[in-house]
Amino acid sequence: MIPEEVRQQLKDRFEVALTGPVHLTLYTKPGSSRLILPAGMGCPTCEDAREMAELLRDAAPEKVTLEQVDITRDDERAMTDDVNDVPTIAIASNSETGRIRFQGLPSGTEFPALIDAVERVSRAEPGLSDQSLAALARLTEPTEVMVFATPT
Amino acid sequence: MSLANRMALASPQIKAVCIEANEFPRLSNQFRVRGVPHTVINRRAAVVGALPERDFVAAVLEGAGVAVDEPHEAPSGPTTDVSG
Numbered sequence: 001m002i003p004e005e006v007r008q009q010l011k012d013r014f015e016v017a018l019t020g021p022v023h024l025t026l027y028t029k030p031g032s033s034r035l036i037l038p039a040g041m042g043c044p045t046c047e048d049a050r051e052m053a054e055l056l057r058d059a060a061p062e063k064v065t066l067e068q069v070d071i072t073r074d075d076e077r078a079m080t081d082d083v084n085d086v087p088t089i090a091i092a093s094n095s096e097t098g099r100i101r102f103q104g105l106p107s108g109t110e111f112p113a114l115i116d117a118v119e120r121v122s123r124a125e126p127g128l129s130d131q132s133l134a135a136l137a138r139l140t141e142p143t144e145v146m147v148f149a150t151p152t
Numbered sequence: 153m154s155l156a157n158r159m160a161l162a163s164p165q166i167k168a169v170c171i172e173a174n175e176f177p178r179l180s181n182q183f184r185v186r187g188v189p190h191t192v193i194n195r196r197a198a199v200v201g202a203l204p205e206r207d208f209v210a211a212v213l214e215g216a217g218v219a220v221d222e223p224h225e226a227p228s229g230p231t232t233d234v235s236g
Contacts, residue, residue, distance in 0.1 A: 104172025126162035148190040
């Protein structure tokens with residue numbers, strides 16, 4: 001359960017910080033709860049991830065849209081979007097496949113990174129130096145950057 | 153993590169995936185994650201630890217096989233090959 005106070009704080013923050021649309025795609029599997037299941041079955045954190053994604057949408061419903069994809073029912077979509085593990089939250093400025101992704105529940109220290117990503121996508125504001133932008137412009141092939149992190 | 157996200161926002165070539173290491177132990181083991189943040193580029197090269205923006209950008213370009221001709225200081229974390 002997310003306290004009302006937190007919801008209000010996020011609404012106040014997004015009211016100022018969001019300028020353009022943000023599209024979230026939440027990829028999940030059903031049949032989870034918190035049961036311990038064999039690896040690859042169920043999804044113990046999908047329900048919490050759904051609650052978190054809905055928190056973001058509800059904080060600014062006029063700017064943030066949320067689409068939910070059950071990868072067990074729509075495996076073609078999962079394959080197209082290259083999503084193998086759940087929960088995954090993808091962030092984009094429109095209905096394109098989001099290239100900013102959070103795999104697993106982005107709680108603890110990862111939650112501020114999730115908020116930051118939503119705000120930056122909304123403002124189309126990478127916040128990188130001109131030197132970094134010029135360097136990144138030299139990338140001509142798809143590049144995957146995986147960052148392993150922990151909530152604490 | 154924020155830096156990788158910002159790079160994905162700046163370049164249409166980049167996909168940034170923040171992975172909760174404890175939740176995906178098989179993936180963490182596959183890429184030999186022993187500490188965080190642990191960054192893996194194109195499932196080949198790895199950078200351990202947080203880097204300043206300039207070094208992180210250089211590490212990603214290097215991991216993607218793009219020549220980095222501008223001099224930059226050595227990353228504070230080791231860059232290792234995780235392929236094979």
